[in-house]
Amino acid sequence: MWSDNSFSQKVGIKYPIIQAGMAGGITSPELVASVSNAGGLGSIGAGYMTLKDLQDTIQKVKSLTKETFSVNLFTPEVVTVDQAKVDQANEWLSHFRHDLNITETPEVKTVTDDNFKQQIDLIIEENIKICSFTFGIPDQDIIDKLKSKGILLIGTATTVDEAIKNEEKGIDIIVMQGSEAGGHRGSFLDSHQTSMIGTMALIPQVVDQVNIPVIAAGGITDGRGLVAALALGAEGVQMGTAFVTSLESGSPDIAKQAILKSHEVSTVVTSTFSGKPARGLNNLFIEQMSKYEDALPQYPIQNTLTQPIRKSAAKEKRIEYMSLWCGQNLRTLNSKSASDIIKDTVAQADKVLGQIK
């Protein structure tokens, strides 16, 4: 069965499993390479990376695998600073900073797409085969440029209309992110609230409306989820949370442990950390900040403001102030290597298929 999969053939991988390009240091070169070496598609989460970081990471991954891997970028929005909102947010954040002995307030400035454009050029230079996007669709000139180099483009969407828009713009493959998914919501057309569609409902509605391959994401951690996604009409799956707790993940151990002992009811969707809705474990920071959620600076300004808090909290093992992104399927997770996750997922999928048929 696996050798027939058209998505795998298109991408040049053995099994139709994408490791999500999670930003913030989770996708270590070892994780990306381990996934690709095992036959899946490893992905560098380059969303917040400087050009230098991305270049170093790509080099490191290349030294660890000869297989195909991808780079995930955040489609940029040009955002100007609303100083009154920033001042207010800094006031609300001051007691967290105080508690962590952070004396400086991060500098915020107008966000441009300069870094994104340089990332695109680097991807071309480095001869990366697959490039994926979160938070919307890049401008047509960027899409055309990448496609003219033969780079395969993967978009992210949370509704049928967002998927159709990706197809119209020339995106080759679409990852459909169900409401179960951990981390940031990829919604870019409808509001976050109306775009919280469960994977079981989302996939059949999308595959009926688009002609590009659909990849299911959200709530999938094992072979059961893989077979379910294929049954719904997807050609593959993207798994994020399952790899967050893998041995190779760059996630801090304290975060991995917290996620591994959590349950399906442990997560919330919050904008308090970054200014954009994202799913993760509920904690004190979220509880204390959620009342200000509608008045916070927009993404990525709020992300910049909370960055030292999250970084320092991770260092001090203060889990109550960390962003602990993860999805709703937590009881099925365990701590093993990323290559074993791929291997076990495929083996379980084969077993499930034998059982239900």
Place this chain on the structure above:
Amino acid sequence: MWSDNSFSQKVGIKYPIIQAGMAGGITSPELVASVSNAGGLGSIGAGYMTLKDLQDTIQKVKSLTKETFSVNLFTPEVVTVDQAKVDQANEWLSHFRHDLNITETPEVKTVTDDNFKQQIDLIIEENIKICSFTFGIPDQDIIDKLKSKGILLIGTATTVDEAIKNEEKGIDIIVMQGSEAGGHRGSFLDSHQTSMIGTMALIPQVVDQVNIPVIAAGGITDGRGLVAALALGAEGVQMGTAFVTSLESGSPDIAKQAILKSHEVSTVVTSTFSGKPARGLNNLFIEQMSKYEDALPQYPIQNTLTQPIRKSAAKEKRIEYMSLWCGQNLRTLNSKSASDIIKDTVAQADKVLGQIK
């Protein structure tokens, strides 16, 4: 494959498909019988029925089918009237009543479990084989009484802990309601917000934790969903929305038409109609009442207060004031007979199984 299914064998049906016992007149005797005659499990949604209505409905179903069907009951909560809240709600509701020329304000009184106990006795008298519950688990004496008569009991849960509690109390089969599901949320332990778990994430976590058969509900409308649910470890599916728009459904035509032309982003979860969270199409009533959501009388008091509004709105075809319960998988719906829904679902499931392996 279908003849091996242990849930079907246990219940005495051909295909592991339950038609949800939706209350409020949707589950006409014709719908219930059509499902059971086609090999699924038809269910009478008796939640709001008087004893007389339930008796008439059971008789009618019996005249239309010799196959097994079930009765779904709402596990009662004893609720006393908070008159200040009722007065306030009546004030907020007055302009809807005025707009519909409703001159009387419904009488509300303390809610007891008298009707529920009589429904239980009737189910025993009528020799009903399967009884299902929503909104929690009945008292142990009720469970013991039904089980002593050989009646198979189906519970409803939205989290793993709720499923475990059902199993501990002796419930035989558990329907797991994912966040995609239409109509009322069956949550009874955790808050509604934390219990919004997508079906894809919910089912694997539950099947790993309980030994009774698990039935997947939420976002499933066709054979793709059936196979996906089986892959996740469920032994069957419960479909509600798919049957709301069936030819035999008792839903008003105007509601069916509105649901049939809606999309995955058209629904919201609201307590404004009944005092309990339920998923349905967003409309003016919900938009205008949602700001009072936290101050409304609790279920079923609020349900009583809005009942004449919903009834009159249906009669006047004023869709903006009706409760239009449905789930998130709407684009895949169509208008056909319930027996064709069962037949087509099974045929599609067989086809899907052939394709994915």
